[in-house]
Amino acid sequence: MSLHLNSDQINELLQPGASEGPRAAGNQGLLEDARRHLEGCTTCQERIRKQEQVIESLALLKTTGPGAKGLACPPDDVWLEIAAGIVHQDSEDRVNHAAECDHCGPLLRQAKEDFADELTPGEDGRIATLSISTADGQERLAIKLQNNPAPSPIVTSPKGRPPISLSSFLAPWRLAFAAALIALILLGIRDYRRVAHLSAGNLQTAAEVRRLEQTVLQQNRQIAELTSKPRVSKIPSTVPPPQPAGSPQIASLVLDSGVTRGIGALKRLTVPKGADVARITLRSGEALEGIVREELITAEGQKKWSQELSPSETEKRTGSLSLLVPAYLLTPNDYQIVLSRQSSGGFEHFATYTFRITR
Amino acid sequence: MGNYSSVSTEELVHLCSASHSPEAWTEFVHRFHRLIATVILRTAGRFGDSSTQTVDDLIQETYLKLCADDFRLLRHFEQQHPGAFVGYIKVVTANVVRDHFKASHTQKRGSGRLERFEDDLVPVASEDSFGSPRSIERAVLIKQIAGHLEVCVAGPDQDRNRRIFWLYYRAGLSARAIADLPGIGLSAKGVESIIMRVTRELRERMAEPSMGTEGPIHRSPEGFLPA
Numbered sequence: 001m002s003l004h005l006n007s008d009q010i011n012e013l014l015q016p017g018a019s020e021g022p023r024a025a026g027n028q029g030l031l032e033d034a035r036r037h038l039e040g041c042t043t044c045q046e047r048i049r050k051q052e053q054v055i056e057s058l059a060l061l062k063t064t065g066p067g068a069k070g071l072a073c074p075p076d077d078v079w080l081e082i083a084a085g086i087v088h089q090d091s092e093d094r095v096n097h098a099a100e101c102d103h104c105g106p107l108l109r110q111a112k113e114d115f116a117d118e119l120t121p122g123e124d125g126r127i128a129t130l131s132i133s134t135a136d137g138q139e140r141l142a143i144k145l146q147n148n149p150a151p152s153p154i155v156t157s158p159k160g161r162p163p164i165s166l167s168s169f170l171a172p173w174r175l176a177f178a179a180a181l182i183a184l185i186l187l188g189i190r191d192y193r194r195v196a197h198l199s200a201g202n203l204q205t206a207a208e209v210r211r212l213e214q215t216v217l218q219q220n221r222q223i224a225e226l227t228s229k230p231r232v233s234k235i236p237s238t239v240p241p242p243q244p245a246g247s248p249q250i251a252s253l254v255l256d257s258g259v260t261r262g263i264g265a266l267k268r269l270t271v272p273k274g275a276d277v278a279r280i281t282l283r284s285g286e287a288l289e290g291i292v293r294e295e296l297i298t299a300e301g302q303k304k305w306s307q308e309l310s311p312s313e314t315e316k317r318t319g320s321l322s323l324l325v326p327a328y329l330l331t332p333n334d335y336q337i338v339l340s341r342q343s344s345g346g347f348e349h350f351a352t353y354t355f356r357i358t359r
Numbered sequence: 360m361g362n363y364s365s366v367s368t369e370e371l372v373h374l375c376s377a378s379h380s381p382e383a384w385t386e387f388v389h390r391f392h393r394l395i396a397t398v399i400l401r402t403a404g405r406f407g408d409s410s411t412q413t414v415d416d417l418i419q420e421t422y423l424k425l426c427a428d429d430f431r432l433l434r435h436f437e438q439q440h441p442g443a444f445v446g447y448i449k450v451v452t453a454n455v456v457r458d459h460f461k462a463s464h465t466q467k468r469g470s471g472r473l474e475r476f477e478d479d480l481v482p483v484a485s486e487d488s489f490g491s492p493r494s495i496e497r498a499v500l501i502k503q504i505a506g507h508l509e510v511c512v513a514g515p516d517q518d519r520n521r522r523i524f525w526l527y528y529r530a531g532l533s534a535r536a537i538a539d540l541p542g543i544g545l546s547a548k549g550v551e552s553i554i555m556r557v558t559r560e561l562r563e564r565m566a567e568p569s570m571g572t573e574g575p576i577h578r579s580p581e582g583f584l585p586a
Contacts, residue, residue, distance in 0.1 A: 011559055050566035057500055057565075058558070061528040080453050084446035085539065092542035098530060099522045105530030112536040114401040115449045127396045131415050138392060141419070142384035145375075145426055299431060334431070352437060 005044045009034040014051055066110075067102035076107055083111030089256055089285055212276075213328040219276060251275040251327060255337070256283050257351040266334070267355040275327040282321045282337060284351050289316070291342040294323055299334040308342075330357045368445075369438040376430035388422075391448055395421050398452040406460040421455045501529070504561065511560035519543065523550055524557050 005013075013034055038044050074094055082091055098104040119127070131137045253269040271278060282294075288311040296305040305325060315321050323337070334356050340347035363371060363386035371390070374383040399417045403409040425432050436447055512520045519542065526532045526540070527550075534554060535547040543550065 007559075007563055014562075047566065051562045054562045054565045055558075058504075058528050058561075060497055060500060061504070062531045063529065077450075077454065080450045081446075082540065084449040085442065086446045086450065087541045095526075095540050095542055096518075096522055099525035100529070102529075105526070105532075108526075109531050109536070110405065111453070112532060112539075114398055114405070114453060116536075119397060123397060123400055126400055126409075126411070126414075127393060129411060130396060130418070132388075132392060132418050133396070138388045139385055141422065142388050143381055145388070145422055146379050146381040146384045299428070299435070301434075334435075336435070354435065 004041065005034055005037060005047070010044075010048060010051065013038070013048065014055070063102045063106050066104075066106045069103045070101065072097065073101060073103050079104065079107040079111045080115075083108060083115050089283070213326070217326050217328075250324075251278045252281070253278065253355060254281040254283065255353040255355055257285065257339075257353055268358055269330070269355055270358045271327050271330055273359075278325045278327050278330055280323045280325060280337065280353075280355075282323065282339065282351070282353055284319050284321065284339065286319070286341075286350050287316075288319060288321065289341070292321065293340045293342070293347050294321070295338045295340075296325060296329070297336045297338060299336075304329050304335075332357050332359050372433050372436055372444060376433035392418075394445065394448060395452050398449050399456055402453050402456040403460070406456070408460075417456055417459060420459060421452050424451060424455050504565075507561055507564050508557070511564060512557055520553050520557060523553050527554050 009030070012031060038048065074097070078094055079098070081088075082094060094104075095108075098108045127133055132141055251269060251271045253267065255267055269278060269280070291308055291310055293308045294306060295303055297303050307323075311321060321339070334354065337353040337355075338349060339351040339353075340349045342348075363374070363382055366374070366383075366386070368390075371383060371387055374380055375387050395418055396414065399414050399421070400409050403413055403417060432451060436444060438444060508521055508524060512524070523537055523543065523545075526537050527534065532540075534550040537543055538545055538547045538550045545553070
């Protein structure tokens with residue numbers, strides 16, 4: 001036997017519950033020897049004590065709550081998506097950041113805890129007491145959801161809510177609110193009359209806007225021709241024919257593929273007044289080979305625009321496609337751009353991009 | 360009237376948003392009620408109000424959100440992998456709770472009530488606040504440990520193993536939670552094993568300064584120094 005404990009023996013002694021469990025039972029004799037040695041050896045006692053101090057210091061590393069947000073920190077809702085298993089191209093980098101960030105690390109921990117599948121007995125009990133947990137409650141909710149896309153809340157037990165009495169109905173703040181509401185309605189009627197006068201002027205402006213839109217369309221075609229020869233754009237026949245004009249103004253947006261992002265994470269493109277063309281860069285994880293079809297679809301499923309193209313060498317190398325879409329087509333709404341590639345059986349979908357247009 | 364209990368999640372989502380079938384919605388509520396309620400219960404608890412009334416209201420708000428704009432969220436959902444909808448519902452639900460409490464917080468702040476501080480008030484910084492002795496001590500400790508980790512963790516998976524170490528000790532994630540994260544590629548047991556091995560290496564190095572962070576290092580094929 002050596003003069004002092006070796007690192008394996010020290011490790012065994014430092015394990016929580018070292019004298020319990022099946023593992024300990026097998027090592028019982030060795031652990032007993034190590035303990036006997038430890039009792040009489042100050043050198044090994046000191047070694048154990050120092051290692052225990054390190055264990056204690058590791059406990060100090062844990063943050064109690066989210067610290068200050070840094071410049072490199074992504075938006076907080078990113079951690080919800082990562083914790084929920086919604087993965088994007090940059091998710092791994094984000095986790096790497098969270099590991100060493102006192103703001104993002106705790107947010108990720110909280111999100112993981114909130115999304116954990118296992119329920120504690122306490123949570124189980126709480127959920128069982130909810131009004132919607134009963135079969136009857138679920139059925140009533142289902143009927144409301146099916147009947148009305150925006151159902152009114154189900155009336156639950158009035159427990160804890162004070163009854164509304166006549167005196168409270170006639171409370172001064174309620175009367176003041178009603179008076180303010182009436183005043184607002186009257187002001188609204190006056191404004192409506194003014195707006196009616198202005199609408200004639202608007203018609204003239206609208207005609208001007210239409211002329212400009214046609215100009216933009218022509219420019220878009222010219223740009224598409226210059227940037228990629230084999231591109232073929234299709235715009236539904238309702239769109240008016242183009243006319244030539246001066247140099248275009250361009251609004252830009254970069255998108256990553258995927259549509260399962262949270263509500264808050266929807267990318268937005270604000271198309272400023274006077275913008276002629278929107279340049280949308282689509283970052284794809286896929287190899288961009290062959291003919292690619294790009295389709296712009298509204299939230300209502302209406303196809304607004306499409307084109308087929310052979311990606312340029314630069315686009316193939318960077319894995320990004322650059323689209324030039326006439327700005328007037330992008331009215332405020334939610335949109336999807338769907339990418340498909342040509343295969344033997346037609347076009348095969350391979351990426352979807354979701355974004356919101358605001359003005 | 361069909362039996363929807365055997366229908367896939369993707370199909371059920373489609374049926375709910377397209378056919379408006381009451382049976383489909385009953386199955387949807389039956390399948391996802393527990394999940395939605397759990398997320399609401401926990402997230403609302405963080406905001407300090409997980410009363411039964413609040414949780415009930417938030418559950419209904421979540422369904423309203425799913426049904427808004429003619430089921431826009433359901434119609435736009437694209438199943439990219441099995442279980443994706445569960446993740447999607449979790450995120451939607453958590454966002455509903457956060458928006459609810461943000462809005463109620465804003466209402467409280469804008470209610471016209473003024474809070475007045477006393478002239479001689481000196482706000483007390485928390486023990487963990489930036490610049491406090493404890494936070495300085497912790498920053499030094501992190502730097503010290505990072506230096507030792509550079510030596511302790513080596514090999515092809517050193518970045519991943521270092522990430523696991525910090526996620527466990529610094530962010531406070533459990534081994535199981537770490538295993539689920541993108542780029543980890545290990546089971547919970549695998550993560551536990553990495554944590555134990557790195558911790559042991561680190562403990563021995565820090566407790567015995569003679570091992571230091573310099574000098575020749577003999578790395579084992581697994582990427583850890585021999586004990």
